Amino acid sequence: MTWKPPLSQPSALVLAAGLGLSALIPFTATNSQIASASQKTQLISQRGQKVEITLVSYAVTKAAYEKIIPQFVAKWKREKGQDIVIKQSYGGSGSQTRAVIDGLEADVVALALALDTKKIEQAGLIKPGWEQEAPNNSIVTRSVVALETREGNPKNIKTWSDLAKPGVKVITANPKTSGGARWNFLALWGAIAKNKGSEAQALDFVTKVYRNVPVLPRDAREASDAFYKKGQGDVLLNYENEVILAAQQGKTSPSYTIPQTNISIDGPVAVVDKVVDKRGTRAVSEAFVKFLFTPEAQREFSKVGFRPVNSAVAKEVGKKFPKVGNLYNVQSLGGWNAVQKKFFDDGAIFDKIQSGRR
Structure with missing residues (x-):
């Protein structure tokens, strides 16, 4: 919704x-x-x-x-x-x-x-x-990941699956350097793995999404600047609370969607x-x-x-707040130590995905 x-x-x-x-x-x-x-x-x-x-x-x-x-x-x-x-x-x-x-x-x-x-x-x-x-x-x-789109949502981005479509440019920071980007990555992974998909399917989906990522800013602030100030991308992966606060402060008047399978940002x-x-x-x-x-x-x-x-x-x-039908947390993915080792350490899944993008 x-x-x-x-x-x-x-x-x-x-x-x-x-x-x-x-x-x-x-x-x-x-x-x-x-x-x-x-x-x-x-x-x-x-x-x-x-x-x-x-x-x-x-x-x-x-x-x-x-x-x-x-x-x-x-x-x-x-x-x-x-x-x-x-x-x-x-x-x-x-x-x-x-x-x-x-x-x-x-x-x-x-x-x-x-x-x-x-x-x-x-x-x-x-x-x-x-x-x-x-x-x-x-x-x-606690927060969740929001899909923040251009005004009027011209690319009709409503679900996680839309991020893997050809021609959709996704803005998110580098999970090797940004905590917020780690949440984004895990939300993408869970969109499949926590929705009755296999790990192989999750890897395939996340790989396709990162092929649609034109730049990897160092942190969430740089990612927001790339989206708003530089006009890059069709959709920004962002914390829901950041979207709400920015609107309250008059910085943006955004359109955004909260996917129904989502990670609890704790x-x-x-x-x-x-x-x-x-x-x-x-x-x-x-x-x-x-x-x-x-x-x-x-x-x-x-x-x-x-x-x-x-x-x-x-x-x-x-x-x-929009209701989230399928909300999971990091513990359901094995906890932070296991997540770091599996996805973000040198040579782990994210590095392998990046190698495939080059």
Whole structure:
């Protein structure tokens, strides 16, 4: 089915807060600024009247966190009598992961895929078993893949199978360098393998689709620029939440379709154990993570296009999102470690598909 999101005007948003509802303190910072601040000796006391933590997340969550953070700060002030400053850093999930591993002191990370969180775990910063430390196996945001077409959908692209037709140009990023593109690849694979097709049929279909991919941008942002700014392609594989948020901000007025066989794009959140233990911020960091699963926070995620993981909120906003008849997840494909090895490691299936394109 084809879905057009309701348009709304963006709200004036606050980035971080430290003094309750009556005096919210705006704050933005680059990775380098946050890293520099963490090295200073005059850090706000973590056990006194004020506490400071850092959230590192991927770019498209920013609009939600700008609303969620002041709510949590006010709640903590009411209940604990303590003021909080929550610093934030946003960027591509892969680059944020590297920044944390390289020394950006994040108390909480909320990334685009569990594979990135696993990398931080493997670097010794997060303890194994973090998936069980928060509700819903620590998956705090959810989306699906959308087929975003030119206005009026001149190529009549409605289903996955249309992407393999001759003359259809598909825009997606390189799954070797983009987390979002990995989701796209797995959605293409599952369109066959999770719809009663064999793996041989899935490989044949995905190979045909990538023959229709004229360029492989490095990341999802470059892919969007190729589609919108450079006018390349007939269809863009995109997160549903990105399509909805872009329309709300007046950047696009898109036509898009949500295929009925689709992958659940699950975004995890985790406390960075080594950092919170070093800084004495575990209590507030864990409370913040827990708050992200409350109806209040989940409503804010849904407003910017994410499908709620809270069942009550999901019922409240159900009409906003097209129903997906056959929704599967990464675990049904073997989990991220198996998926990485099978599809994206050097010499794996994606590389073999690329070799056939050349």
